[in-house]
Amino acid sequence: MKEGAEAGQSGAVRLSALGRRAERPTIARLMNLALERRDVLSLAAGFTDSATLPMKEVREAVDLLASGLVGAEWLQYGMNQGRPELRQLLARRLAKGEPEIGAIGEMASRILVTNGSQQALYLAVQVLCDPGDIVLVDRPSYFVFLEMLSGLGVEARSIPTDGAGRIDQAALEGVLDRMALRGEMSRLKAVYFVSYFSNPSSRSLAEKEKNELAAALRGRGCLPAVIEDAAYRELYFESPHGARSVLTLPAWEDFPRLYLSTMTKSFATGMKLGFGYCTDALWLEKMLAVKGHHDFGTSNMAQAVAERVISNGTFDRHLSKMRTVYRRKMEALDEALETQGLRGLGWKWVRPKGGLYLWLRGPGGLATGLDSAFCRACLDHGVIYVPGELCFGDDAPVNDVRLSFGVLGEAELAEAARRFVSAARSMGAPGAGGGQATIG
Numbered sequence: 001m002k003e004g005a006e007a008g009q010s011g012a013v014r015l016s017a018l019g020r021r022a023e024r025p026t027i028a029r030l031m032n033l034a035l036e037r038r039d040v041l042s043l044a045a046g047f048t049d050s051a052t053l054p055m056k057e058v059r060e061a062v063d064l065l066a067s068g069l070v071g072a073e074w075l076q077y078g079m080n081q082g083r084p085e086l087r088q089l090l091a092r093r094l095a096k097g098e099p100e101i102g103a104i105g106e107m108a109s110r111i112l113v114t115n116g117s118q119q120a121l122y123l124a125v126q127v128l129c130d131p132g133d134i135v136l137v138d139r140p141s142y143f144v145f146l147e148m149l150s151g152l153g154v155e156a157r158s159i160p161t162d163g164a165g166r167i168d169q170a171a172l173e174g175v176l177d178r179m180a181l182r183g184e185m186s187r188l189k190a191v192y193f194v195s196y197f198s199n200p201s202s203r204s205l206a207e208k209e210k211n212e213l214a215a216a217l218r219g220r221g222c223l224p225a226v227i228e229d230a231a232y233r234e235l236y237f238e239s240p241h242g243a244r245s246v247l248t249l250p251a252w253e254d255f256p257r258l259y260l261s262t263m264t265k266s267f268a269t270g271m272k273l274g275f276g277y278c279t280d281a282l283w284l285e286k287m288l289a290v291k292g293h294h295d296f297g298t299s300n301m302a303q304a305v306a307e308r309v310i311s312n313g314t315f316d317r318h319l320s321k322m323r324t325v326y327r328r329k330m331e332a333l334d335e336a337l338e339t340q341g342l343r344g345l346g347w348k349w350v351r352p353k354g355g356l357y358l359w360l361r362g363p364g365g366l367a368t369g370l371d372s373a374f375c376r377a378c379l380d381h382g383v384i385y386v387p388g389e390l391c392f393g394d395d396a397p398v399n400d401v402r403l404s405f406g407v408l409g410e411a412e413l414a415e416a417a418r419r420f421v422s423a424a425r426s427m428g429a430p431g432a433g434g435g436q437a438t439i440g
């Protein structure tokens, strides 16, 4: 920045520390690219299936609301915390999976309805962390959350994993011991993980992993706030993942916990409705205070629609359709990558059991970052993806890739796979060194 601008002499805005740290999010860049370049097939941004968005279901709900039979309050401002009836409905849904959580009325009082679960993530971290604080994150993790941490000046530290992606207990103990030795424990404010059909890896955490993580923290007298992000929990293909959440696992009982879910993936992405269930009264109170500063309430209309579709069963019917749609789309992408011969080029991946993503590891030495030769080759072949290196809090491998099968149809997924494999093939044989060059 020029000196004059810094001193405010040139008429340029003088930014806060937060404003100076803020960078254009990669997600916005990828979404724009997907929308602007019609020739490019996007396996990048986490859009949902456009062809099956619940038009009819939403129209019926809006028709009823607009009929005058239920008044017009849904077109008025609503409550900062969220509509009471919607919170009751969400509490009931939550208790269906884990009945031992508690009484519905009390549960509803602990729920805040947010403008997507992304807003809940921001509120949660904003009221916990100052610049320089540390958040332990899963490995790999949700890259938009990682970018948000960096925008807030908060450091992400990875929870170590083994070759199969499971939490590596011994390595975790080592990480925590080193943090204690360096006197960093007071800066460790939160732990974050996406525990069901994760973005990006599609892996789910076993109860054992969650329990051992809790034990490792508790064993050091450390009880940071826990954020369990369950955005994809309901988007399983055949059966739900059996692990209980931190809300009912006894190992986490003494920790302040925030459990997050969203209707954007499971119902209508554009309604942008998410919610959090918080076990800690002070944490919840502060998040609500800051939400009051943000918007003093999530769209009342979107919430009223959600109330209708949940209470009349439309939501669950749609969701069960979506499970089949996404399973088929996953199979279309997975099978096309297989038959096009990607494994023969040294790529590895595991077939997911839910969620919206395939998580691929490229051959050693192949850089996949946004400025890499491979990324350029993919663009030239008319396909984009999310570089895996964005999905790590620290020590990022360079050769991972996230492919989303959310938005494209089955035929387009097969074509996108063909383009992706052609781009991979254009980099040369594994180990030939063709993948190592970067540009820009």
Ligand SMILES: Cc1ncc(COP(=O)(O)O)c(C=O)c1O
Pocket (backbone or CB within 6 Å): 046, 115, 116, 117, 118, 119, 142, 194, 199, 229, 231, 261, 262, 263, 264, 265, 272, 273, 274
């Ligand atoms: C793991 C995870 N958490 C949270 C979000 C935020 O979703 P939304 O704000 O649309 O509810 C996403 C979106 O992709 C996600 O993948």
